[in-house]
Amino acid sequence: MSIPSNLKYTKEHEWVEDMGDSTYRIGITEYAQNALGDIVYVELPDKDDEFSKDGTIVTVESVKAVSEVLAPFDCTIVETNESLEDEPELINSSAYEAWIVSVKADDIGELLSDKEYKKLLESE
Amino acid sequence: MFKRTVLYERHIALGGKMVAYAKFELPIQYTRIIEEHNAVRNKCGIFDVSHMGEIIITGEKAFDFIQYIVTNDISGMEIGSARYSPMCYENGGCVDDIIIYKFANDEYMLVVNAANLDKDYEWIKQNRKFDIEAINFSDKLSQIAIQGPMSKEIISKVFKQLPDKYYSFVDFIFEDCKKRVIISRTGYTGEDGYEIYALNEVILKIWDKLMVKGADDIIPCGLGARDTLRLEAGMPLYGHEISQDISPLEAGLNRFVSLDKECDFIGKEALTNQKQKGLRRRKCSIELIDKGIAREGALIFIDDMQIGYVTSGTKSITLGKSIAMAMIKKPYNKIGTLLQVNVRNREINAKVIRGPFYKRDKI
Numbered sequence: 132m133s134i135p136s137n138l139k140y141t142k143e144h145e146w147v148e149d150m151g152d153s154t155y156r157i158g159i160t161e162y163a164q165n166a167l168g169d170i171v172y173v174e175l176p177d178k179d180d181e182f183s184k185d186g187t188i189v190t191v192e193s194v195k196a197v198s199e200v201l202a203p204f205d206c207t208i209v210e211t212n213e214s215l216e217d218e219p220e221l222i223n224s225s226a227y228e229a230w231i232v233s234v235k236a237d238d239i240g241e242l243l244s245d246k247e248y249k250k251l252l253e254s255e
Numbered sequence: 256m257f258k259r260t261v262l263y264e265r266h267i268a269l270g271g272k273m274v275a276y277a278k279f280e281l282p283i284q285y286t287r288i289i290e291e292h293n294a295v296r297n298k299c300g301i302f303d304v305s306h307m308g309e310i311i312i313t314g315e316k317a318f319d320f321i322q323y324i325v326t327n328d329i330s331g332m333e334i335g336s337a338r339y340s341p342m343c344y345e346n347g348g349c350v351d352d353i354i355i356y357k358f359a360n361d362e363y364m365l366v367v368n369a370a371n372l373d374k375d376y377e378w379i380k381q382n383r384k385f386d387i388e389a390i391n392f393s394d395k396l397s398q399i400a401i402q403g404p405m406s407k408e409i410i411s412k413v414f415k416q417l418p419d420k421y422y423s424f425v426d427f428i429f430e431d432c433k434k435r436v437i438i439s440r441t442g443y444t445g446e447d448g449y450e451i452y453a454l455n456e457v458i459l460k461i462w463d464k465l466m467v468k469g470a471d472d473i474i475p476c477g478l479g480a481r482d483t484l485r486l487e488a489g490m491p492l493y494g495h496e497i498s499q500d501i502s503p504l505e506a507g508l509n510r511f512v513s514l515d516k517e518c519d520f521i522g523k524e525a526l527t528n529q530k531q532k533g534l535r536r537r538k539c540s541i542e543l544i545d546k547g548i549a550r551e552g553a554l555i556f557i558d559d560m561q562i563g564y565v566t567s568g569t570k571s572i573t574l575g576k577s578i579a580m581a582m583i584k585k586p587y588n589k590i591g592t593l594l595q596v597n598v599r600n601r602e603i604n605a606k607v608i609r610g611p612f613y614k615r616d617k618i
Contacts, residue, residue: 168479169289171570172548172577174599190599192548194288194569195479216546 132252133161135227139239140248141203146227147242154209155239156230159191159200162252164226167193170219175211176232182206184240189231191222203242206234260305261397261455262462269475277369279306282477292483292572294474295444299403301465302476304450305458308372308393310365316385317361323384323520325355326503328513332357337422337439340511341503342375343522347529348499349506351375352491354441356424364392364437364452368493382521397458401465402448402484404615405472410449412468413461414438418449431464432457443481445488445613486567487574489540489611495551495566496538496580504529505582507538536563539588540610541596543577547603549596555581556595556602562587565596571612578612579605 138146144163148156164170172192182188182202189200210233215221221229243251257280266273271282281303284291294300312321321329327340334357342350351371356364367375372393379389401410410417416425417438424439434457442448451461466473482492491497497506504512504526514527543549549568554561568579579596587594590609595602 168284169287172546174547174601192570194483194572195283197550 132165133227134245134249134252136245138227139242139244140251141201141242142251143201143203145200145203147203147239148230150233153235153237154233155206155236156233157188157200157203158230159222159226160248161226164223167191167196167198167223169194170222173215173219173222173231175213175215176208178208178210180208182208182234191219191231200231202234204236204239206236209233209235258306260303261459262303262305265459265462266303266475271475271477274478276478277306277372279369281306282475284477284479285475288477288479288483289572291474291476291480295403295446295476295480295484296573297404299401299405299409299469299473300444300476300480301462301469301473302400302402302481303397303462304400305397305455306369307398308367308369308375308391309396309398309452310367310376310379311390311392312363312365312379312387313361313390314385314387315361316387317363319518320383320385320387321355321363321365322516322518324379324382325353326512326520326522326526327355328516329355329357330516334359335418335423335425337424337441339422341497341506341508342378343503343520343526344499345521345525347502347504347522347525349493349497349501349503350378350499351493352497352503352508354439356437356439358426366398366452371493395454396452397455399451399458399462399465400442400444400448401451401473402442402444402446404447406446406448409465409469409473410438413464429453429457429461432460436461443488443490444484445490445611446484446615482567483569483572486569486580487571487578487611487613489580489613491538491580492567496582501538501582502526502529505534505536505538534585536582536584537588538566539581539583539590539607540612541565541579541581541594541605542608542612543579543596544604544606546577547596547598547601548577549579549581549598549603549605553579554597555583555605556597557587557592558595562594573613580610583607
């Protein structure tokens with residue numbers, strides 16, 4: 132299971148990429164997309180929407196179920212990955228390239244490193 | 256904790272993701288639901304449906320008894336024919352929907368939903384108005400469904416005797432293991448296909464033979480695909496489109512309710528009254544116009560007025576659009592009606608369309 136070392140992770144199986152200038156891209160990990168199964172719909176938030184830590188930023192729907200992607204930290208939406216509207220399955224085929232939202236945040240708190248996330252997966 | 260079917264080891268070996276369903280451990284999928292769904296529509300899928308229940312009714316009065324407990328008319332059934340019917344309570348609500356197999360004039364097999372088996376068996380015993388014997392054979396019998404345009408080609412490589420007409424079955428001794436096998440031309444996917452019944456150990460052998468003969472053209476499919484397939488085909492699922500609170504008339508199953516069959520049957524009076532008074536609500540098929548997916552339980556509105564709810568819904572894999580079956584107040588069930596489905600507080604535009612969503616080309 133791939134866990135890129137340039138990304139940070141959360142316990143809820145999201146990855147966070149530092150884009151510089153207090154901007155971060157958020158997606159879900161290989162492990163998460165595999166657990167969800169075929170993703171058929173992604174409900175994206177709007178630009179400038181604000182979220183508190185653990186708020187539901189995105190709802191990802193697989194054939195059988197609905198899953199929530201939670202905000203890893205307080206943030207504001209800068210951009211959403213619109214290609215996911217027509218091709219939600221991109222998350223399944225390339226979980227680390229298919230970023231879901233790009234946000235602005237002042238304090239991202241404590242996130243897991245790739246090694247820490249790997250340890251988490253091993254204990255699941 | 257949960258029962259396992261005789262095919263459990265096969266599911267594990269094939270990478271099945273096991274879940275609990277109707278007291279059994281069964282695979283929800285092996286690879287991807289989308290792949291398995293498409294395999295059934297385009298090639299051939301094989302399902303372990305051993306969780307289904309089988310109750311054998313025997314006795315001189317078997318016919319009379321079954322006529323009494325089901326809404327459909329079973330007169331005119333020949334030996335070797337199967338018939339679908341709802342089974343109702345006095346008030347017209349559904350106990351279950353079942354398939355009746357006629358083995359002989361005094362012997363029938365009722366195939367019932369796994370989740371309702373205990374309830375159905377109790378119901379049968381409680382309502383034994385006629386002198387018959389009812390035996391629950393479910394633990395001894397297993398079942399496989401093989402469905403898809405290539406199902407006939409593949410099953411023919413294992414069995415020489417096959418049912419021809421839809422809803423007919425063959426009942427024979429399988430020379431390979433000298434045991435009885437029943438094969439009906441039935442299914443829950445909307446494709447051509449067969450359902451095979453036999454003793455547990457025999458089904459295991461049959462599964463292995465079909466998998467070998469089917470080679471790359473036969474794909475194991477789980478409960479996930481089973482649900483998306485039946486939904487596209489507009490087939491009801493107990494607990495969703497029918498239930499103890501939904502009558503078969505409301506569920507659009509009127510052609511399986513014989514109000515004019517001569518004998519009395521449980522629910523006849525209530526259903527006759529319901530028909531005479533006129534239904535207040537009716538199952539219908541809807542498709543979403545805006546993006547989103549409508550799922551079971553989602554409320555349906557026209558402006559601010561709630562007019563119904565979704566009984567089953569999904570993103571249709573074959574059709575590429577979001578579809579749902581819903582229970583809607585008359586007259587809003589009319590084809591073409593525009594309505595809104597509330598999904599997580601967002602109003603999604605939808606419309607009532609003619610069902611079923613998917614119908615295969617006639618062979």
